[in-house]
Amino acid sequence: NAGVTQTPKFQVLKTGQSMTLQCAQDMNHEYMSWYRQDPGMGLRLIHYSVGAGITDQGEVPNGYNVSRSTTEDFPLRLLSAAPSQTSVYFCASSYSAGPSSYNEQFFGPGTRLTVL
């Protein structure tokens, strides 16, 4: 199993550009999510999905779109990049969305995004 994979690992954008961060998992997990990690702060939830065709907003969704056409893939789209979106982005997956004590969450290696 490759687990959770993310591409690209690094990306530099100019303000106003758009791009898609890719995320895939091969564990047949229903729940997938996107987080951003900023210095001195805990990870913050951007968007999540409880299954193919179902997505919802997290804590900081503005400026981002997601879709979930398959169980495996959960891409994150930046519509018009802004410097405030400079961050490290992590994709994560887990077997289900419930708060089960042993519903372990697996994280990808991250994408470091800089918006100039």
Add this chain to the structure above:
Amino acid sequence: KNQVEQSPQSLIILEGKNCTLQCNYTVSPFSNLRWYKQDTGRGPVSLTIMTFSENTKSNGRYTATLDADTKQSSLHITASQLSDSASYICVVIRNTGGFKTIFGAGTRLFVKA
């Protein structure tokens, strides 16, 4: 407000020494508490998961404790190694009928030879 506070922000210890990292939370209703290790440039990796009824959980040289009454947790690292240099993140899951995860900002641990 649902928050997770970790201390210290950073810590430097010598190889072979023990250390304890602290986590205080105000999250309610509580479901479970997790500790993650995050190496530089990598995603977080789960170390321990504890429910309300568990007050200690070990994973090799890592031992987590939980006091649900005082809403405090600690992560104790025994006989530290250079590879323990990383950020350690405390995470609390809210049980609201949905899946709500509250992350602490982490403690950055440096282990020196």
